[in-house]
Amino acid sequence: MIRDITIGQYYPAESRIHRLDPRVKIVCTLVFLVSLFVQNNILGYVVATLFLGAVIRLSKVPLKYILRGLKPIVILLMFTVVMNLFLTRGGNTLVHFWIFTITENGLRTSVFMAVRLIYLVTGSSIMTFTTSPNGLTDGIEKLLHPLNRINVPVHEVAMIMSIALRFIPILLEETDKIMKAQQARGADFESGNIIQRAKAMVPILVPLFVSAFRRASDLAMAMEARCYHGGEGRTKMKPLKYKSRDRVAYLLTLVYFVVIVAVGRFVPFKLWIF
Amino acid sequence: MEAKAVPKEMIHAEQLVYEYDKRDEEGNIIGSERAIDGIDIDVPQGSFVAILGHNGSGKSTLAKHMNAILVPTGGTMWVDGKDTRDPDELWNIRQSAGMVFQNPDNQIIGTVVEEDVGFGPENLGVPTDEIWKRVEDSLRSVGMLEYRKASPNKLSGGQKQRVAIAGVIAMEPKCIVLDEPTAMLDPNGRKEVIRAVQKLRKEKHVTAILITHYMEEVVDADQVFVMDDGHIVMHGTPREIFSQVDTLKSYRMDVPQVTMLAEELRKRGLDLPRGILRREELVEALCRLR
Amino acid sequence: MSIALEHVNYVYSPGTAYEKQALKDVSLEIPQGQFVGIIGHTGSGKSTLIQHLNGLIRATSGKILYEGQNIYEEGYDMRKLRSQVGLVFQYPEYQLFEVDVITDVCFGPKNQGLSPEECEKRAREALELVGFPEKYYRQSPFELSGGQKRRVAIAGILAMRPKVLVLDEPTAGLDPKGRDEILDQIDYLHRQTGMTVILVSHSMEDIAEYVDRIIVMNRGEKMYDGVPREVFSHYKELEKVGLAAPQVTYVMHELKERGFPVSPDVTTIEEAADEIMRSFHD
Numbered sequence: 001m002i003r004d005i006t007i008g009q010y011y012p013a014e015s016r017i018h019r020l021d022p023r024v025k026i027v028c029t030l031v032f033l034v035s036l037f038v039q040n041n042i043l044g045y046v047v048a049t050l051f052l053g054a055v056i057r058l059s060k061v062p063l064k065y066i067l068r069g070l071k072p073i074v075i076l077l078m079f080t081v082v083m084n085l086f087l088t089r090g091g092n093t094l095v096h097f098w099i100f101t102i103t104e105n106g107l108r109t110s111v112f113m114a115v116r117l118i119y120l121v122t123g124s125s126i127m128t129f130t131t132s133p134n135g136l137t138d139g140i141e142k143l144l145h146p147l148n149r150i151n152v153p154v155h156e157v158a159m160i161m162s163i164a165l166r167f168i169p170i171l172l173e174e175t176d177k178i179m180k181a182q183q184a185r186g187a188d189f190e191s192g193n194i195i196q197r198a199k200a201m202v203p204i205l206v207p208l209f210v211s212a213f214r215r216a217s218d219l220a221m222a223m224e225a226r227c228y229h230g231g232e233g234r235t236k237m238k239p240l241k242y243k244s245r246d247r248v249a250y251l252l253t254l255v256y257f258v259v260i261v262a263v264g265r266f267v268p269f270k271l272w273i274f
Numbered sequence: 275m276e277a278k279a280v281p282k283e284m285i286h287a288e289q290l291v292y293e294y295d296k297r298d299e300e301g302n303i304i305g306s307e308r309a310i311d312g313i314d315i316d317v318p319q320g321s322f323v324a325i326l327g328h329n330g331s332g333k334s335t336l337a338k339h340m341n342a343i344l345v346p347t348g349g350t351m352w353v354d355g356k357d358t359r360d361p362d363e364l365w366n367i368r369q370s371a372g373m374v375f376q377n378p379d380n381q382i383i384g385t386v387v388e389e390d391v392g393f394g395p396e397n398l399g400v401p402t403d404e405i406w407k408r409v410e411d412s413l414r415s416v417g418m419l420e421y422r423k424a425s426p427n428k429l430s431g432g433q434k435q436r437v438a439i440a441g442v443i444a445m446e447p448k449c450i451v452l453d454e455p456t457a458m459l460d461p462n463g464r465k466e467v468i469r470a471v472q473k474l475r476k477e478k479h480v481t482a483i484l485i486t487h488y489m490e491e492v493v494d495a496d497q498v499f500v501m502d503d504g505h506i507v508m509h510g511t512p513r514e515i516f517s518q519v520d521t522l523k524s525y526r527m528d529v530p531q532v533t534m535l536a537e538e539l540r541k542r543g544l545d546l547p548r549g550i551l552r553r554e555e556l557v558e559a560l561c562r563l564r
Numbered sequence: 565m566s567i568a569l570e571h572v573n574y575v576y577s578p579g580t581a582y583e584k585q586a587l588k589d590v591s592l593e594i595p596q597g598q599f600v601g602i603i604g605h606t607g608s609g610k611s612t613l614i615q616h617l618n619g620l621i622r623a624t625s626g627k628i629l630y631e632g633q634n635i636y637e638e639g640y641d642m643r644k645l646r647s648q649v650g651l652v653f654q655y656p657e658y659q660l661f662e663v664d665v666i667t668d669v670c671f672g673p674k675n676q677g678l679s680p681e682e683c684e685k686r687a688r689e690a691l692e693l694v695g696f697p698e699k700y701y702r703q704s705p706f707e708l709s710g711g712q713k714r715r716v717a718i719a720g721i722l723a724m725r726p727k728v729l730v731l732d733e734p735t736a737g738l739d740p741k742g743r744d745e746i747l748d749q750i751d752y753l754h755r756q757t758g759m760t761v762i763l764v765s766h767s768m769e770d771i772a773e774y775v776d777r778i779i780v781m782n783r784g785e786k787m788y789d790g791v792p793r794e795v796f797s798h799y800k801e802l803e804k805v806g807l808a809a810p811q812v813t814y815v816m817h818e819l820k821e822r823g824f825p826v827s828p829d830v831t832t833i834e835e836a837a838d839e840i841m842r843s844f845h846d
Binding site: 328329330430431457458460461462463487489526527528530531532534535538539542544553554556557560561563564 | 605606607709710711736737738739740741742744766767769806807808810811812814815818819822824833834836837840841844
Binding site: 010162169170215218221229234235236 | 341343365368369372373375377379380381382383384385386389392393394395396397398399400401402405406409423424425426427441442445
């Protein structure tokens with residue numbers, strides 16, 4: 001069901017991670033994502049797991065909720081695992097039957113790729129779970145602020161993003177409603193070839209667009225009525241200011257990054273294979 | 275233009291006209307239509323005014339003139355002594371006359387309740403500490419303070435509208451224009467919103483202009499205007515308006531069931547006063563007759 | 565010829581933070597031809613309930629029988645059920661999508677696999693039933709007024725010739741006259757076609773004079789089920805759950821308490837006036 005998608009949703013709670021400056025969370029998430037690709041051995045993954053585990057603990061977002069966010073990537077995940085498992089050559093052959101061969105390297109690569117993918121999604125969803133969309137866009141706005149000088153409308157782009165995030169759940173719910181209404185009129189979205197299925201989307205897409213445009217024009221009016229006139233002369237309810245906890249978070253992430261690079265570079269990985 | 279005294283009223287319109295182009299299927303202009311046709315209206319500071327009318331009567335168009343979302347094509351509209359056609363006063367007008375719209379989903383900008391309420395003050399350039407004070411104060415006054423960290427998507431319709439009202443109040447307007455704020459709500463949501471408006475009037479002494487087609491909501495108004503076809507066709511106290519049941523019906527309006535019952539009994543020969551609005555009144559009046 | 569629910573339970577998003585039991589052990593039977601009102605406020609489960617009737621939502625447990633057949637049985641034709649139990653959603657005008665009114669109304673019959681001539685015949689018949697003027701048949705549905713759009717949307721369901729018509733808040737957002745017009749039209753087509761009509765509303769006052777039976781939903785449970793006057797006699801309990809009986813019910817009860825020889829069992833203004841006049845003449 002459409003409603004089950006939790007990626008990108010904010011999970012309100014009071015935690016140390018929630019309280020961090022959004023810029024810290026954006027930068028540290030990027031660092032974490034990069035860290036997954038600079039190493040490729042078990043000890044590296046142990047370090048990454050410890051770091052990610054600690055962050056999840058601190059964030060107070062239930063593990064079950066985070067895992068549910070992985071649902072949409074299950075197919076991608078299986079595909080990656082299978083492809084890597086059977087197509088990677090090298091190392092000792094572990095299993096061989098008919099045309100399939102599983103090698104040591106294949107097994108290692110597919111496990112590591114799966115872990116990487118899961119950590120990638122988990123790591124970035126921790127950021128969205130713990131940062132309100134407004135915080136996130138504020139963070140991006142501030143981080144990209146230097147681009148203002150080369151005439152990039154940073155404030156406007158950030159505002160567009162935050163409005164999109166506000167309306168995604170509403171439009172998803174609306175899609176669900178329109179689908180049901182058309183099903184009640186006998187519409188069939190499940191059978192037929194690809195062209196028939198694409199045609200079956202028309203009764204959903206037309207009303208959805210009509211409604212999206214109506215909402216957009218209503219919202220524009222509501223924003224103007226509340227004196228919105230772009231970024232000029234605007235103050236912030238929650239201005240971003242680095243506090244000591246943010247510096248600590250940067251420092252810890254830096255330490256983590258150094259450790260993981262060191263582990264990846266200087267510990268000969270042969271030692272750590274199985 | 276001859277020099278004229280600036281009106282003191284919160285809202286003052288003189289011979290207001292709003293015309294828009296009618297287009298055919300290809301988008302060519304084929305004529306014009308008057309959504310508002312020569313309206314005079316006065317809303318004194320601090321009063322509670324209701325504007326009634328069926329869908330398409332022009333009441334929402336009139337409301338949009340009160341915060342300069344629309345500007346008149348004829349006549350003049352003054353809001354807090356400022357002519358809405360003066361572009362230099364635009365933001366002042368919008369600050370002094372805040373507006374709440376019909377669809378609760380399409381007017382909440384923030385993804386967290388308190389951030390939405392802070393949106394107006396942010397636009398006005400209010401200092402951060404002051405924004406926090408205003409947000410807290412206005413959420414409290416609509417009874418939504420405990421939801422300050424909630425996502426608007428998880429709220430009921432009535433709660434969303436109260437957040438929207440708080441968002442307007444945080445801009446510290448002198449006047450709040452509510453354009454059918456209850457049309458999409460269930461009876462409980464409607465009551466919540468009307469109660470919030472009444473409380474605001476008492477505590478903050480704001481002028482309130484309520485546009486609606488629910489008669490029950492206007493019983494406490496100081497004045498009621500009824501609109502039809504771009505004109506004001508009735509004007510008076512709620513009692514005066516509701517005593518003309520047949521006229522109201524001819525404008526596609528309705529009266530509270532109690533008023534209808536009293537009217538029916540009058541028609542059948544009972545000597546009841548006109549314009550009974552509340553059920554206690556009817557019971558009292560009937561008891562006196564026995 | 566009826567719809568029956570047997571011990572139906574429905575749980576939303578089971579196993580998550582938002583888990584919620586939307587229906588609790590609901591059993592009821594609606595015979596063919598009845599005009600039923602379902603009352604409850606937002607979150608009472610009334611919208612969830614009606615989406616079970618045509619199989620759009622599948623019960624977590626319990627059985628639903630349409631004309632004696634279990635709709636959850638293997639191989640049951642759900643699409644046929646959907647054309648027999650026509651469901652008009654809240655704000656149905658938002659589902660309109662075709663270039664003109666009549667083509668939009670043809671969408672349902674077309675999905676039933678009928679010939680273009682038959683589709684058009686049924687569409688015309690349906691539009692007539694909802695009192696939609698013929699001169700606008702070729703107009704874009706997006707250019708109509710709110711009330712007219714709603715008629716077109718209802719016709720879109722009627723064109724499938726359902727035996728049961730379910731309407732979720734058909735008067736939401738309309739002005740008082742528009743509300744009365746739509747309700748009168750529904751009453752008219754109920755009498756005209758003899759189909760079962762199930763009307764979901766949050767206002768007792770609006771539907772009291774039309775329906776044969778009222779089902780009150782509260783927190784996912786069936787709270788009351790009976791003829792209007794019987795249900796309204798529980799006006800004090802209804803008030804406690806945030807639902808109000810029609811104002812006339814209150815007036816009559818108060819008059820009775822003040823010693824008037826009136827029977828408080830009335831549901832409409834007419835009946836109340838008759839009763840009060842009688843008490844004066846006695």
